[in-house]
Amino acid sequence: MSTGVWSSWQIWALLSATFAALTAIFAKLGVEDINPDLATFIRTVIVLISLALILFATNQFKSPGNISTKTWAFLLLSGLGTGASWLCYFRALKLGPATLVAPIDKLSVVLVALFGVVFLGERPSTSNWLGIALIAAGAVVIVLKR
Template identity: 30%
Template sequence: MTWMVLTLISASLLGLYDVTKKVSVRGNAVPIVLLLSVCVGALIWSALLLLQTALPAMDWPDWLRVDAIDRWGHLALAGKSVLVGVSWTLAFHALKALPLSIAAPIRSTSPLWTLFIAIAFLGERPTPLQWLGIAIVLGSFWALSIVGSQEGIRFRTDRAVWWMVAATILGAISSVYDKILLQEFGYSPATVQAWFSVYLVPVMVPLAVRWYREQNADIPRPTAPFEFRRSILLISPLLLAADMAYFTALSDPEALLSVVSPLRRASVIVTLIAGSRMSGEYNLWRKIACVLGILVGVILLMMFGS
């Protein structure tokens, strides 16, 4: 089945995307890494926008076609960029401080927070199997905290853990907002992705300017210097490619969302294995067991909604 192969490709690309972020921010200036990575994504979509403007008669595929939107649409998409910009800033700082095998599983709990938001604000009620999924995710997360404590990471007091949790919750809010943009506003995925990528650049500029001023102050603060790494240029292309494979898979009439979404979350396995091989992290098999528990819970959350 083509759509399942595309979903596995998307999951693999997402895993590589997480690894590339970790390589880029390790011991590096996070604000500059963020700015450069979003600039690459904005350049890619800006080129596509210019081509579509110059060649309006060309038959662009749906996953690349950017629709015209009014000023309120631009404002709504700029708001998404602010939301994602804050989430990414927290996540990149957390990635810099945490082992990838701890940060990635925390990020993979996003569906749990999305469900909590739906319960609190959209009036949704979990099914019995979803309650079981919630219990499994929370139990696996608790087990992961025990494994992390063996490496000196205290989930209750470690700021980087809470940065990643906050980034994950904001990511879940962004997912709910995506649903509004795609279903209520009726924007195509390419339209959301294109303008959100463009508006991310001005969102990231203030942090980069602040870093530059601190680096050049008479009494400099202990901010990390910036080192250019080629991996920075791969962050946005990997994410864009993963999303394109995902949207193309969903466009297949035979594709099952209840299978595609949990399968895409398997990216955390790629992240865990690749990251551990690169950095020699400890307790790999215990962490994999915790991650598998999280994935089982996520599958229950996604496949057995009311």
């Protein structure tokens, strides 16, 4: 799995986008009759069980070895960010249509670009910035054309 098409970050990114799109549809249907926070909890438990099964099946469930404090701190912050994002996302899906919630949620792409520049020193090219601007404009158009 480390060679060929499966080692391409682009393939994994497209799969991520596909699963995220399906997640929005399934979540919208799943959150209709329950509290969105409970729905988020159920989803999180399912994610944890699924990941544990994948780790066991691929013999990767081992001691991670020495993990630095910095790594733990950033993984903790990432986990808290994920939890907050999921709680907000499910609440938004409970209250609004998936066709509007998902594009606004994808403004995270724009924020990642901005944060990447500020915090990671990344320098997107002019064409990258154009794409980022188009994503932002698209989200705005979708919401305003309601």
